[in-house]
Amino acid sequence: MKKLPIDYDHPLYRPPGESDNLIIQATLGCSYNQCSFCAMYRGKHYQARPLEQVYADIDAAAQDWPDARRLFLADGDALALPTPHLLQLLDYLALRLPRMTRVSCYATPANIRRKSTAELAQLRAHKLSLLYVGIESGSALILKKITKGATPHGITAALHQAHAAGMRISATVILGLGGREYSTEHITGTLALLNSAPLTQLSTLQLYLDDGMQSEFAHKFGTPFALPDDHALLYEQRRLVAGLMPPQAIVFRSDHASNALALQGVLPRDRTRLLAAIDAARAGRRPLRPPHQRGL
Numbered sequence: 001m002k003k004l005p006i007d008y009d010h011p012l013y014r015p016p017g018e019s020d021n022l023i024i025q026a027t028l029g030c031s032y033n034q035c036s037f038c039a040m041y042r043g044k045h046y047q048a049r050p051l052e053q054v055y056a057d058i059d060a061a062a063q064d065w066p067d068a069r070r071l072f073l074a075d076g077d078a079l080a081l082p083t084p085h086l087l088q089l090l091d092y093l094a095l096r097l098p099r100m101t102r103v104s105c106y107a108t109p110a111n112i113r114r115k116s117t118a119e120l121a122q123l124r125a126h127k128l129s130l131l132y133v134g135i136e137s138g139s140a141l142i143l144k145k146i147t148k149g150a151t152p153h154g155i156t157a158a159l160h161q162a163h164a165a166g167m168r169i170s171a172t173v174i175l176g177l178g179g180r181e182y183s184t185e186h187i188t189g190t191l192a193l194l195n196s197a198p199l200t201q202l203s204t205l206q207l208y209l210d211d212g213m214q215s216e217f218a219h220k221f222g223t224p225f226a227l228p229d230d231h232a233l234l235y236e237q238r239r240l241v242a243g244l245m246p247p248q249a250i251v252f253r254s255d256h257a258s259n260a261l262a263l264q265g266v267l268p269r270d271r272t273r274l275l276a277a278i279d280a281a282r283a284g285r286r287p288l289r290p291p292h293q294r295g296l
Contacts, residue, residue: 004064006057013040014072015132015170016203016255018104021070022097024057025049026089030076032108035136036147036220037174039210041076048081055092062096071097073105079131080111083119090126104130109150109158120165130168130200133159138193139185142178145221152193163198171199175236175259176207179225187236191243201251202267204240206233206258208295230260230288237261238278241271257295260288 009028014021029044061068071093078086093100105128112120112131137143138152162169173194178186194202207227209217218225228236237254244252244267252274254263261281265274280286 005060009044009075011040011043012074013076014074015104015106016253016257017170017201018070018072021072022061022065022068023072023074024054024061024093025075026054026073026078026081026086026105027075031080031111032149033076034147034149035134036145036217037136037177037207037209037213039213042212044075046076046080048085051085051088051092054089058092058096066097067099068097069099070102071100071104073103073128076106077108077111078105079107079115083115083123086123086128087126090123090128094127100127102130103128104132107131107133107162109133109155112158112162113154117161117165120162120167124166129166130170131162133162133169133171135171135190135193135197136174137177137186137190138173139178139182139189142182142186142189145182145223146177146217147220152189156193156197159197159199168200169198170201170203171197172203172205172256173240174205174207175233176228179221180228180232181223181226183228183232183236187239187243191240194240195243195245196247198247199250201253202244202246203252203256204237204254204259205256206260206294208258231282234261234278234282237263238275238282241267241274241278244268244271257289257293260294261286262289 014023027048029046030041031046033041135155140152143150159169173190250267252265252267263274
């Protein structure tokens with residue numbers, strides 16, 4: 001991301017695909033902030049930033065980067081903001097950054113469903129056109145164990161609602177989230193959900209627990225948890241790639257820094273190539289990212 005004269009409230013996170021785009025903090029923290037695997041915003045109290053403060057950041061960005069075309073609204077889930085608040089913000093963005101073509105943000109399934117399809121379509125008309133949604137797992141059991149605050153039915157309904165409003169969806173799932181015991185349950189449920197969801201892009205992460213989250217994760221998981229090794233995680237990856245039969249072509253990536261193996265392609269078109277790359281890694285013919293280079 002281009003260096004700007006904006007005093008960001010750190011830590012500041014953004015998806016890998018937003019690395020070269022403008023970031024404006026519309027909120028601080030995450031309105032849910034109870035997922036047992038996620039430490040991203042545990043040190044922040046959720047709040048909506050006053051519009052005047054957000055406008056000041058937009059003014060600074062407009063002065064230093066007037067031709068910015070893509071923007072990510074941070075922090076954890078800007079879609080939690082009331083629709084009128086978001087529309088005012090988007091209108092100001094259009095005024096100060098007229099070359100802006102796309103606005104994106106993180107969105108929880110619950111916050112998508114709290115808005116009507118008409119509201120989402122209105123936001124889409126104001127250029128909020130891409131939502132990053134953490135699916136994590138399609139298994140009801142795993143979602144409960146990680147205190148995601150969502151069900152497979154609710155996630156699927158949210159994805160269909162956003163799609164009906166004309167929004168693009170970039171979703172993530174987390175390899176290893178079921179541990180060794182529930183690996184089959186995790187991937188089977190995830191495939192069932194993904195194969196009924198209208199996604200634009202799907203990315204995988206590998207489970208990485210911050211030191212401060214390990215005790216909470218283990219307690220909430222409720223049964224002994226053993227993280228699968230790289231070979232088992234690659235097998236989960238293979239099952240996903242082999243089993244994905246999406247209703248429309250999707251971009252598939254595992255380029256996040258947590259992954260042992262970086263992949264990119266379009267499914268179903270590139271399935272054979274992706275499976276060959278995974279098989280080569282499992283057989284030791286393709287190197288993996290060293291563990292010390294992985295993380296969030």
